[in-house]
Amino acid sequence: MPIPFFPNHQLGSPWWLLLLLAIPILIVLRGRRGGAPAMTFPGVAMLRGLGSSTRSRMGGFGLNLLHLGLFSAIIALARPQEVISYEETKTDGLAIVVACDVSLSMLIDDFYIGGTRVNRLAAAKRVLRDFIKGRPNDRIGIVAFAGAPYTPCPPTLDHDWLLENMDRVQTGIMENGTAIGSGIGTAALRLKDQKVPSKVILLLTDGANNSGKLSPQEAAKLAATLGIRIYTISIGTPGHHLIKLPNGQIIDSGREEFDVETLQEVARIGRGNFYRAEDLAGLEHVFKTIDGLEKTEIRRKKVIETRDKHYWWLIAAASLCGLYVLWRQTLGRAAPAVA
Secondary structure (H helix, E strand, O other): OOOOOOOEEOOOOHHHHHHHHHHHHHHHHOOOOOOOOOOOOOOOHHHHHOOOOHHHHOOOOHHHHHHHHHHHHHHHOOEEEEEEEEEEEEEEOOOEEEEEEEEEHHHEOOOOEEEEEEEEEHHHHHHHHHHOOOOOOOEEEEEEOOOOOEEEEEEEHHHHHHHHHHOOOOOOOOOOOOOOOHHHHHHHHHHHHOOOOEEEEEEEEEEOOOOOOOOOOHHHHHHHHHEEEEEEEEEOOOOOEEOOOOOOOOOEEEEEOOOOOHHHHHHHOOOOOOOEEEEEHHHHHHHHHHHHOOOOEEEEEEEEEEEEHHHHHHHHHHHHHHHHHHHHHHHOOOOOOOO
C-alpha cells in the first residue's frame, strides 16, 4: 500500500493501522476524572496543598507520551518500507572488426564533407566514427591493410580509446599494395577467441587484391569456419584519379577498376552482402543498413526490492514508553486527593 506524500514508500501490513482508531477512544476515557481517592483527610487544611486530583497527574504530559508510544508501535506493525526499483539490463553484444584498406589509392579525394573535398580514407573514418558511437554494447576493432595488414585497434568495449586511436589508421605504415585476403585473415584471427553470439567483418576497400599470400576467397572460407559473417564495401568512383601524397607529390592512379566479382564472392562465402559507395551519403547509407542488419540483443527486466523501515518506529515506541515509565516513577507520581 503506497504512503501518501511519501514517494517510493509503502506499508507491508496496512491493516494494522485500524488499531489507530483505539487511540482517540483511550484519550476520551483517560480524560475523564479519576475515581474517588483511596484515602481522604477531612478537615485537615494543612494537607490540602500536598494532594491533587488523580486526573491532573495522569493526564497531560505522561498521557501524551503513552499515546505517542502506542502510535509508533502500531506504525511499526504496519511495516513501513522503502521501495527500491531499478532496471536490470543484459546485453548480448557483437564483436565487429573493420578491415580497412589504407593503400595509397585511399588518398584519392573524390568525396565531399560539408562541401569540402576529402580523400576516401577521411570519409571512411568520418562514417566509421558515427558507426562506433551508435553501437556502445559491441566490441569493435580495426585492422588496416595495404601490402600487408596491421592492427591499430583490437576489438574492445572501450570505444573512447578506440576513437582516440583512429589516427593510427593511415597510409604509408605498411608497404604499398592491396592485400585483401591478408586483411580478412587478420580480422578473422582477431575475432576467433571473442566469446559473443555473433562475429562480423566489415571489409572496406577501393581496389583489387594484388598482394599477400592468401586470396580473398580463401580468407573468407577461413572466416566462415569460425562462424564470422562478412560484409564487403567498395568505396570510391572508377576512372583516372590523381593522388596527393603526404609529402606533396602528386601521382596518377592509372585506370582504376574495382574487383566487384571478388567482393561479391567474399560476401557470399561469408553469408553477408556486398555494397558500393561512391559518395559520402552512399557510404553512410551502407553503414546504416549494416547497423540495422546486425542488431545487438538487449534484454531489460524491472527489479523491485523493498527495505524495511519499521525498526525506526519500534525504537521510537520503546523510547517513548521508557520515558513514560521514567516520568511516572518520578515527576509524574500521583498523590492522594484532599477531601
